Amino acid sequence: MPISNELLLKQMSAIQKAGNNVTLRDDNARAFILDAIASSATLQKLYTYFANSGVGTIDKLGIKKRTLKTHQGINTKPDGTDLVEEDSVAFKLVSLYLDTWIENSNTFYTARTRGQDVRQALLSLMQAQYAADLQDLAFNGDESSSDPFLKQNDGYIKMAKNDAAIKHSYKKMPVIQTLTKITGEFEDKYIKGTFKWVMSRATNLVYVAEIQNRSTNLGDSTIVGGVLTHLAGYDVEIVDGMENNVILFTPLENLTVVAGLNVTLTTAAADSAAVAKQATYHFMLNDNDFVIRENKMIAYIDGKGTEEDPGVIVIPDSISIVEGDVTIAVEGTKQLTAAILPDDASNKSTAFKIADKAIATVSASGMLKGVAEGTTSVTVSTSNGKSSSIKVTVTPKQKLKEGVIMRDPYIDFDYYDKEYEGESVKDSDFSKLSKRASDVVDQLTGYKIAKSGLDSYDQFIQGLIKQATAAQVEYYQLEGIETDSTGQTESNGSFSIGKFSVSGGSTSTSRQSARVAPNAIAYLEATGLIKRNGVRIGAI
Structure with missing residues (x-):
C-alpha cells in the first residue's frame, strides 16, 4: 500500500x-x-x-598447507598443524x-x-x-x-x-x-x-x-x-x-x-x-x-x-611505399620498399597485395613483376591494418628488331638540360645523341637495364644510369659523334677511371674504348651493372 x-x-x-x-x-x-x-x-x-x-x-x-597423511592405525600420532601459516x-x-x-x-x-x-x-x-x-x-x-x-x-x-x-x-x-x-x-x-x-x-x-x-x-x-x-x-x-x-x-x-x-x-x-x-x-x-x-x-x-616496460608494444601509425607510382615493362621486375612510422614500431611485418594478378604480380617481400600491358595497384599493409597503395603501369615488353633493342632513351632533354646541366645541345640533335648514348650504356651493362626496364631499379641506381647516359651525350657533343665510327676523338686525349683506362692517341686503343665517356664509366661502375667480360675497355 x-x-x-x-x-x-x-x-x-x-x-x-x-x-x-x-x-x-x-x-x-x-x-x-x-x-x-x-x-x-x-x-x-x-x-x-x-x-x-x-x-x-x-x-x-x-x-593452507598440505595436511593429509596416511593413517597408521594405533600408531597414528595426533600431530596436527595450525592451518594459518x-x-x-x-x-x-x-x-x-x-x-x-x-x-x-x-x-x-x-x-x-x-x-x-x-x-x-x-x-x-x-x-x-x-x-x-x-x-x-x-x-x-x-x-x-x-x-x-x-x-x-x-x-x-x-x-x-x-x-x-x-x-x-x-x-x-x-x-x-x-x-x-x-x-x-x-x-x-x-x-x-x-x-x-x-x-x-x-x-x-x-x-x-x-x-x-x-x-x-x-x-x-x-x-x-x-x-x-x-x-x-x-x-x-x-x-x-x-x-x-x-x-x-x-x-x-x-x-x-x-x-x-x-x-x-x-x-x-x-x-x-x-x-x-x-x-x-x-x-x-x-x-x-x-x-x-x-x-x-x-x-x-x-x-x-x-x-621501462619490457613488453611495450609500439603500434604502427602509418605505412607507405617508398618508390611511389611505378612503371615496369612486361617481364620486368622492381623491388618495392615499405616504410613504417614510427621507426620504433614493435611489429614491422608487412603484406603486399596486387589488385590485378593478370597485369602484375608481387611477392611477399615486395618484388613486383610485369605480366601484361595495363594498369593496376599494389597495396601494402601493417599488422594492425594500416595500408597504402601505389599505381602500377606495365608497358610492352622490350622487343628486338633486327638486333636492335626497341626502347626509349634513358633520359629526355629536360633531364639533360635542367637536372644534369650538360653542355648545350640542339633539341633537334638530342634525340639522336640520347639514343646512341643509351645504346652505349646497354653495351656496357650487358643489356641488363634494357631487359628488365629502367624502373625496375631503385631511385639511386636509376639516377646513376641517367647520369651515365647524360655524360655520354655530353661526350658526343664535345668530341663529336663521329667518334663512334672513326675511333678517334677531336681532343685525342687520354683518361683513366677506376679500373678502366682509355688513351685517345694510343695505337693500341680500340674504337670501343675511345667512344665511351669517362664519367659514364664511373657512374655505371657505382651501379654494379658493368659487364666485365666481352666489353672492350682497356683495364689497368
Missing part, C-alpha cells in the same frame, strides 16, 4: 520536533554497516572485520564522521519509491553516502596527502605501494603481455584463482584500446560490452573512483575493512537553518581502518615511474 503524503509529513514532523541521538547496539551497528557496504559495488566484495576495540590485530590471510596484522581504528543536510524532498521521494517510513529513508540516504566515501578512502587514502579527505587514513593503494611483495612503477601503463608476466612473479603457494586485477574504469579503457588495436585476438583477455572483464586468466574488478593508472593484483578478500561496533547516529531537531534549507541535519560517527592481510599476495603496478 502506497505511503500517503500525510503520513510522511507526520513522520518528518516527529523527527524534526524531537531530534534523535542514539548509539546502536552491537548487532544493529553490524547490520547498519553491512547494509551500507552492500550498497557499494566493490566494498561488499571485500572482507569486513568488526573490532571491539580501537587497536588490535586481525589474522593474516591463511595459506602466519599470525596477524595490526590495525588502528580512526574515528570518522559524516554530517550532511538531506533535503526533505529527497527524503519523501526515497520513502515513497522504496515504501519506507521517513526514518528508514533517511538512514538509506546516509548509508549510500557513507559507503561511497568509505570506498573512496579505502582505496585512495593517503595520510601524506594535502587533501583533507584523503589524509584521514592510508588506503590500499598507498599501503601496497609501500609494502607489496611485487611492485612495478613504469613510465606508462604496461602492456597486457607485461601484466601476464607479473602473475608469474609470485611464490607458487601464494598465487591462486581468486586473484583479481583491481583498477579504475579509465585504466580499464586503456587495455580495451590496446586489445582493439591488435591485428589478431591472442586469447589472453575478454571484453564484454566495451569493458575488460578477464585478463591473463584472472577476473577484472573495476572500482569507481579509484586512482587512475594504478593496478592492484590480489584476492579481494586480502583487502579488509575494519569497522568499530560503536555507531552513533544523530538527527538534529528543527531550527531556523532547517526551516530555511527545508532539510534535516544528520550526523554519523564510526571508527574505521583499512588493512592488507597478506603483502605477499598483492602486486602494485602503476604508470607513473621510470621503469
Whole structure:
C-alpha cells in the first residue's frame, strides 16, 4: 500500500520536533554497516572485520598447507598443524564522521519509491553516502596527502605501494603481455584463482584500446560490452573512483575493512537553518581502518615511474611505399620498399597485395613483376591494418628488331638540360645523341637495364644510369659523334677511371674504348651493372 503524503509529513514532523541521538547496539551497528557496504559495488566484495576495540590485530590471510597423511592405525600420532601459516596484522581504528543536510524532498521521494517510513529513508540516504566515501578512502587514502579527505587514513593503494611483495612503477601503463608476466612473479603457494586485477574504469579503457588495436585476438583477455572483464586468466574488478593508472593484483578478500561496533547516529531537531534549507541535519560517527592481510599476495603496478616496460608494444601509425607510382615493362621486375612510422614500431611485418594478378604480380617481400600491358595497384599493409597503395603501369615488353633493342632513351632533354646541366645541345640533335648514348650504356651493362626496364631499379641506381647516359651525350657533343665510327676523338686525349683506362692517341686503343665517356664509366661502375667480360675497355 502506497505511503500517503500525510503520513510522511507526520513522520518528518516527529523527527524534526524531537531530534534523535542514539548509539546502536552491537548487532544493529553490524547490520547498519553491512547494509551500507552492500550498497557499494566493490566494498561488499571485500572482507569486513568488526573490532571491539580501537587497536588490535586481525589474522593474516591463511595459506593452507598440505595436511593429509596416511593413517597408521594405533600408531597414528595426533600431530596436527595450525592451518594459518602466519599470525596477524595490526590495525588502528580512526574515528570518522559524516554530517550532511538531506533535503526533505529527497527524503519523501526515497520513502515513497522504496515504501519506507521517513526514518528508514533517511538512514538509506546516509548509508549510500557513507559507503561511497568509505570506498573512496579505502582505496585512495593517503595520510601524506594535502587533501583533507584523503589524509584521514592510508588506503590500499598507498599501503601496497609501500609494502607489496611485487611492485612495478613504469613510465606508462604496461602492456597486457607485461601484466601476464607479473602473475608469474609470485611464490607458487601464494598465487591462486581468486586473484583479481583491481583498477579504475579509465585504466580499464586503456587495455580495451590496446586489445582493439591488435591485428589478431591472442586469447589472453575478454571484453564484454566495451569493458575488460578477464585478463591473463584472472577476473577484472573495476572500482569507481579509484586512482587512475594504478593496478592492484590480489584476492579481494586480502583487502579488509575494519569497522568499530560503536555507531552513533544523530538527527538534529528543527531550527531556523532547517526551516530555511527545508532539510534535516544528520550526523554519523564510526571508527574505521583499512588493512592488507597478506603483502605477499598483492602486486602494485602503476604508470607513473621510470621503469621501462619490457613488453611495450609500439603500434604502427602509418605505412607507405617508398618508390611511389611505378612503371615496369612486361617481364620486368622492381623491388618495392615499405616504410613504417614510427621507426620504433614493435611489429614491422608487412603484406603486399596486387589488385590485378593478370597485369602484375608481387611477392611477399615486395618484388613486383610485369605480366601484361595495363594498369593496376599494389597495396601494402601493417599488422594492425594500416595500408597504402601505389599505381602500377606495365608497358610492352622490350622487343628486338633486327638486333636492335626497341626502347626509349634513358633520359629526355629536360633531364639533360635542367637536372644534369650538360653542355648545350640542339633539341633537334638530342634525340639522336640520347639514343646512341643509351645504346652505349646497354653495351656496357650487358643489356641488363634494357631487359628488365629502367624502373625496375631503385631511385639511386636509376639516377646513376641517367647520369651515365647524360655524360655520354655530353661526350658526343664535345668530341663529336663521329667518334663512334672513326675511333678517334677531336681532343685525342687520354683518361683513366677506376679500373678502366682509355688513351685517345694510343695505337693500341680500340674504337670501343675511345667512344665511351669517362664519367659514364664511373657512374655505371657505382651501379654494379658493368659487364666485365666481352666489353672492350682497356683495364689497368
